Amino acid sequence: MGEVTFRDRDRIVSTPAHGVALDCLAAGIEAALPANVVADAVSVADGTLRVAAVDGEAAEYDLDAYGSVRIVGAGKAADGVATALADRLGDPLCDRFAGGTVITDEPASPESTEPSGADRSLDVLPGDHPLPTERGVDHARRVVDAAAAAGPDDLVVAVVTGGASALLAVPADPIGVDDLRELTDALLACGASIDEINAVRKHCSAVKGGLLARTAAPATVVTLAVSDVVGDDLAVIGSGPTVPDPSTYDDALEVVERYGLDLPAAVRDHLRAGAAGERPETPESDDPAFDRARTVVVGNARTALDAAATAAGDRGYEGVVVADDVAGEARDAGREHAELAEACAAEDRPVSPPAVLLTGGETTVTLADGTGDSGSGGPNAELVASAGIELDREGSVVASVDTDGIDGASDAAGGIVDATTLHAPAARDALDRHDAAPLLAEADALLRTGPTGTNVNDLRAVVVEDETG
Known part of the structure; x- marks a missing residue:
């Protein structure tokens, strides 16, 4: 893939600190493409497929031991990962590469692609995010069918990346697509955490929560995960289609009750039937579906953060990864990032300026009325707008983007501010209305990249110049 660029960069970069912030964000996103x-993670040598995890561990597979190898997957980066994998596998496997089927939200091409060296196509199918559609469900079923076609002597390479929870949408009977859409809309608007949301989605799905592994069994399954989840919990990444599920129908119902969700009758009846033991539970760790299944995290927030820190160092700044697990309300996180800039400037914490302080994670925006109605701009726009109100020192910049290029339900990736960007009363009013994007756009502070083809959660850079910066 090519380099990540921010549109209208020349107009946005009003100070050197702005330019450094954008350079660091771009370097982080590029590392996660x-x-x-x-x-970095996958190699094929002497007939052995080696998949290295971000933590240094590796899984190895003797390709000669399998009758065929096929790729399945879902997520915003699934097409890119799958295509790169197919190129690696095509030459060594030749006629034993059985192609693959993946679903993504923005396919580079809606048609099948022919990886170099392979004689079977990789079907890249369009899906819909964040709400499911008939088309998306039909295409997700084709992914399931491809996994089911594997035999006991085959190797299934599953690709699970950010966005897979929404894109790999196959409702459990008797839930319909409209029911699933209404459920998803309610979950996304209620302020629930991602693990709470996924506990419900797993128990309304025919593929999440380990059910894809059960479908592929007894084939050998290795999952390559690109994590968009704080802490890289395998059961949460993409709703864990190939890993054991620790949640239950009771857990799902507790989430529904906790947030007072008004669900379609088919969904509520299904969850209640499951809690009563009338529906099979999602597979746990002792299920035979996982006897020959393994998941390897090949990219995550640290992938982007470490690359961003290196970019800072290349530009003469001390690059420090402060945290990779920032969560909670975006507005609160914005204030905390402004405080981080102040601590660096005034107290040399955690380092002395000039510095770039980097964080990852995922913040949320809770709508006061619990509906999906709001203004324009997602958590990253809200975070920087909140930070902009608090910044009071020249030479400090806060920038925040979603690495997939889409901040919430907007067409922007995020925003960038310093102490002079926003007028505080107007910013507070925009935050109260969850309408930060127009305010940032008017101030030439809205960041746009377009869809990047990856997703390892949010990435933030706090640039603090020294007194002469």
């Missing part, structure tokens, strides 16, 4: 992740 599928082609780069696969190049």
